[in-house]
Amino acid sequence: MSIRIFITYVFITLGIVVNAQKVLSTDEAITLALEHNYGIKIADNTVEVAENNKDILNSGYLPSLTGLAGGTIDLQDSEGQRAEGNPVIAEGVETRRYNASINLNYTLFDGLGRLYNYRRLKEQYQLSELEARETIENTMIQLFSIYYSIAQLSENSEALEETIAISKDRLIRAGYQFDYGQSTKLEVLNAEVDINNDSINIINIRQQLKNTKRDLNVVMGNSYLETFDVDTEVSFLIQPNKAELLEKTKANNVSLLQAERNIAISQFNIKTNRAQYLPAIGLVGSYGWNESSTDNPLAFTVQSTTSGISGGLNLTWNLFDGGSTITQVKNSKIALENQQLQREQLILDIERNFNNSWDDYQNKLLIFQVQEDNIKTAQNNFERTEEKFKIGQVTSIEFRQAQLNLLNAELSRNQAKYDAKLAELTLLQISGELLNVEL
Template sequence: MKIKPYILMNFLLFSLFGHAQEILNKEEAIKLTLEHNYGIKIAKNSIEVAENNSDVLNSGYLPTLTGNAGASIDKQDTEGSLSNGDTRIANGAETRRYSASVNLNYTLFDGLGRLYNYRRLKEEHQLSELEARETIENTILQLFTVYYSVAELSENNTALKETMTISKDRLTRAGYQFDYGQNTKLEVLNAEVDINNDSINLINAEQLLRNTKRDLNVILGNQLNQDFDVDTDVNFLFQLDKTDLLEKTKTNNVTLLQAEKNIAISQLDIKTNKAQYLPTVGLVGSYGWNESTNNSPLAFVLQNTTTGVSAGLNLSWNLFDGGTTITRVKNAQINLENQKLLKEQLLVEIERNFNNAWDDYQNKLVIYQVQENNIKTAQNNFERTQEKFKIGQVTSIEFRQAQLNLLNAELSRNQAKYDAKLAELNVLQLSGELLNVQI
């Protein structure tokens, strides 16, 4: 009887994949992702850059202060004639000069250009925060897409193992029946073929599960150093209201919020360019020290030292720059109009996407309920077929078909469950509520 090798193979297979592992729950997965995901880290760094750019140190409101210092030495041969006719010669006369100064430059008025630019930097900082939020939302959605893929594959593997157990029992029964002359060798061979197919399916499913877990670990920032399982429980937010979520979509959708920020930035660009029409008034000041020494006998003063403060105002007014400023203002106004049109387009598209996502969510919930009921029917059919198979009232082919029907029903139910949950998350993301609810 050729049963023991198959029993041994299945025992080893279950031993390999059936050991208990650490459970990675949803809360821990979100925590690890927010802390260690590389895309989120980069987004947070971008916020810091935008925050630095929006600081007063980058606003142009503060004065500039520079220091200068210098020293020089001259050696010259000099010959000079006096009024009485005498001639004096100075060979190697040395002149030394030293200087130091502190200079202040401050713009008092630049047509309010600095003000509008400073406000623009603040808007860009807020825009970078929205972009980071979009990155986080997309990453969280990606996280749960892979997380639920692992959960689905885990449940599929459980179903495949149960199918393997049933096939193993069938092979054992067929072997005993053949030994006692109750059936032919064909029944044993059919059972062996089916258990081999089930083994291959399980091996492939386990490999796919391991690969998907690696994908999940990448999203987590490669923080898990050992194998793990995930939580397969799914809770649906049946209290969601379509009208309420649609209103939140129009006010909280991160893409629309970014469009509003781009409109605000474009309005400030127009004001910044118009500021070029006005004059610029600046304040300059300096404090300096100069000293020079001359050992030439021809020099009237051997050493000279000066110190002093100077200050002044300057005005600069570009009366006409060839039309460059006029062109920039016109282009900025056109860009503002484009940003407004883009927001209107986004509003139409996002409302459509929300309605599609909501209908998809409702349909997937119905499909999930249908698949749950189908499981009960398939389970009832299999149990009855199994009882009849044990007393010889159905063939092995009919029994196998009932077994496969139950397996396919379980696999379809698993897929429907996680498809419905992901559809729910997609609705939440569109409405801007993904980060505000308990998933």
């Protein structure tokens, strides 16, 4: 009776009853992350800011148009003398003046500085797009890493549940054998210890599974409120050609593309600074209206109104600014050289990382294949040991060892499968193909 109570307790504690849950596919997880991940949203906003900056409205090519208006009132005492000699005194004379104007200011030529600045802003926009792409790629790697951790934990949980089911059968068998005097109490105690260890392992792995699912939901912007399972089926891409993939890496790697954009920006910085050596020519124009009125008896006119258009050109040439422009040009040339050196260093790093990732992927694929074969051997060994255990030809310790060998083989196979898949994704990220292939 105590054995049955113990088994019932284990069933209740572990929640063996399986509830059907929705399976979250990788495509759905990607879609949710692209829509709701906060890092991606921030990257999108940064791209939008860069797009605004490269607009014609921020280029300096458009003229500025300002409107001015004002009015003044003066109260003055005045004293004068007319031609015939009679004095004239006026106290509290009020004079009103009103004016309004529209002024145009347009730079016709500034040494091509705004042209290079405009092109630099376009390069910065492309750089921000590449930075957003890098954020998306890193988020996808993070998402898949967590997603496949859930898949591995799910498969490990299934393997442990199969193990504990076998341990329960062994406990029942040991209890019957003890009841009928065919074994000692030690066999029952050993079986109970093993089933307790298996139960603890399942409790721990289920908690890990819950925590990891929460991690995945954070990457998806906490947008998936349902409980869910993940797809444990993994398919690998058709074996790529190494040389071809290396060429794609040199052409599409996001870090390398960013380095090229930074070089272009540095080149435009040099040209923008050099533009300060040349003069600037500006066009100015205005339309103005002025009116004044007074009750001063000494004034020739008590009211006057003027309006008209004026225009002109101005030239500004900073002949010497204390050497500031010379220093800026020199420093911008050094900055360009540094960007070029960083690109050369980056090429070496990327080629090394590509070769490392390629070998890592090939090795992990091979390990996965070996582990698949190892599963068959461990399963065959366990089945033979189980048959002998039932007829008393092997001890419970030998049977437990065969059981653990099978479990470890299954756990190792699961680890190898998802390690190989993540290695493949890392290789695709380095080659710049992560967002271009069907995952």
